Amino acid sequence: MSEFPRYQKIAALLAVSIVVIVTLAAISASGSNVDDDDTTAAANAEAEPINVPILERPRALWSDIAPTIRGAENTTSPVPCSYVDEREPEPNNFLSLTPALTFICDQRGLPARPIAPGRVVMIIDQPPLNSFKADLVSAGNDGPWLRAVSYGPFVVIDHGPLNGTANATSVYAALDSINPDLRLGQLVDTSTDLGVLSARMVNDTIVNGVLAFEFLSDDTRFGSDPLRDSPVSAAQSSALAAKLAPSFRLPAPTCTLPFGNNDLVVGAPREYRSGTHNGLDFNCGTVDHEIVASADGQVIFVVDDYVDAPTEDRNGVLANAAQAIDTPFWTLAMLYGNVVVMDHEIPGVDGHVVTISAHLSEVAENIVPGALIEAGTVLGQAGNRGTSTASAGVLDNDGSVHLHWELHVNDRPVGYLQDPVDTEPLYRQILCGASATDAGC
Ligand SMILES: [Zn+2]
Missing domain, CATH: 2.70.70.10 (Glucose Permease (Domain IIA))
Known part of the structure; x- marks a missing residue:
């Protein structure tokens, strides 16, 4: 996908923008309706005028x-x-x-x-x-x-x-x-x-x-590519995991790790919404567990004021998903509750790597779209927002407090459409490399 790091891209864009602005000013001054000239064409070598x-x-x-x-x-x-x-x-x-x-x-x-x-x-x-x-x-x-x-x-x-x-x-x-x-x-x-x-x-x-x-x-x-492409092969997932591992650490280091329980990893069935699990569930039990950035990156999307839908309405949303035999993108996003989405540039990985930390009870004040943060920075506190328990009015209930965490490469979870038996080792490899001594790794 992208060939250049984000900052280089922004710098390149700024250069193009300046040329466009100068050109627009020149056009405006001359009263011409022509919206292109040689200077712009040269600057926009990669983009159509x-x-x-x-x-x-x-x-x-x-x-x-x-x-x-x-x-x-x-x-x-x-x-x-x-x-x-x-x-x-x-x-x-x-x-x-x-x-x-x-x-x-x-x-x-x-x-x-x-x-x-x-x-x-x-x-x-x-x-x-x-x-x-x-x-x-x-x-x-x-x-x-x-x-x-x-x-x-x-x-x-x-x-x-x-x-x-x-x-x-x-x-x-x-x-x-x-x-x-x-x-x-x-x-x-x-x-x-x-x-x-x-x-x-x-x-x-x-x-x-x-x-x-x-x-x-x-x-x-409408008129474009699907949000999700076809799945990658198991061999490709494994090669990807090896590239990701050096940059990642556990997102909920004090909560119970999902490894060893195939119901808590990618690919596990989620019948209540007629789909499959796209992430890992770290059971936390209480809200006093810090959720941290699992890699260096930029915060790109935040919901910090989530109000859970009443059960009847949540069930209405899930009934729509049942018809689709999968949870549509934005419907799944509603079920995240308070959520922090980060974008990561990972050496050797072509395209964008995104992590999603969901169900938070609170999002930290400095975690806003655009913030550049390091691995280990606190994103917020564990919670149960977006779950059926919170929908029933029981917020931050012990049993339902967990971190739902997703890792996507080019808009698709690592191990997408693979069996939990095969995805569990992928995520263990990605998250436990630097912390193999942690309980559960
Ligand atoms: Zn989950």
């Missing part, structure tokens, strides 16, 4: 395109406005990487509404992190978590099976604010206000009433 600025592109209505998108037939437009198709590659517009539709309403304050009935599975109310946008643009695409932090305030709806698909999910992003009455797990329909539209910079113009919208059917982005 902008051909048509977004605001000058053809617009269309959701009702025109919905019948052509698998799973979106007979749905309602999220806003009563036309959209610009953002699937055109464009070097300085991160939305073009999502592949999203940008609805432009020319008016602030309009509500965004679900395209069909469904359950709220994600509510993130934080401003977009522009430095991450830069990274996304320079790398082409760095996965769903970085993209999510670049969205600004957003809401995700799991529609369950829709129009012949096993699962449909819609994302409403770049909101100005989110409806304060909205709750995780809540059943919503096409009349529910999700949040209000903002003004946003689109290219170099402030545009009122912008909604960035994504639609996923069966975890496949």
Whole structure:
């Protein structure tokens, strides 16, 4: 995937950005409508120049395109406005990487509404992190978590099976604010206000009433690649584990390690959500266990204010997953509770390595998107947020307090779709190398 370390990529992007800004200034001064010249072409050797600025592109209505998108037939437009198709590659517009539709309403304050009935599975109310946008643009695409932090305030709806698909999910992003009455797990329909539209910079113009919208059917982005590719072979997993091991340490060093129990590792069945386990469970028993960064890296996504859905609503979400015979990406993310997602550059590993530390009772104050931290830095305290016990109103219950921890390479857990008998040694190798004397290793 990426050939360069993140910092080099950002530096390269800055260089390109400066050239683009200078070029834009020159174009502006000359009054020319030509949006390219030799200087820009040279600087953008790896990226196609902008051909048509977004605001000058053809617009269309959701009702025109919905019948052509698998799973979106007979749905309602999220806003009563036309959209610009953002699937055109464009070097300085991160939305073009999502592949999203940008609805432009020319008016602030309009509500965004679900395209069909469904359950709220994600509510993130934080401003977009522009430095991450830069990274996304320079790398082409760095996965769903970085993209999510670049969205600004957003809401995700799991529609369950829709129009012949096993699962449909819609994302409403770049909101100005989110409806304060909205709750995780809540059943919503096409009349529910999700949040209000903002003004946003689109290219170099402030545009009122912008909604960035994504639609996923069966975890496949509209017009793009699947969130998860086919599994790697056991031999590839083993080679990967050997490369990862020198950089990793135990994420919950004082909790019980999952090794020796195949129900607590990757590949174990998780019938309650009709899927399989994508991580390791470290049983902690009490919340006074520190959860630490398992490797040096950057914090890229954080939920620290999680409010558990009531059991009835959580079960409604799980019922949607049952239809899909797997837990869709954003639905699984809801079940993480308070969570810290980190991105790691690991020598010798091609592509992005991501870790997910879930169910925390508390996230440490300094753990915010963008923070660069070292292995061993405290991320927060063990907890049970996002579990059925917390959903029933019993927070930080002894028996249910555990760290759910995932390790992904290029958006796929190490050992994905492999048998627990085969994944257990992989993770033992990755996490116990530097701490073989720890109990349980
Ligand atoms: Zn787990």
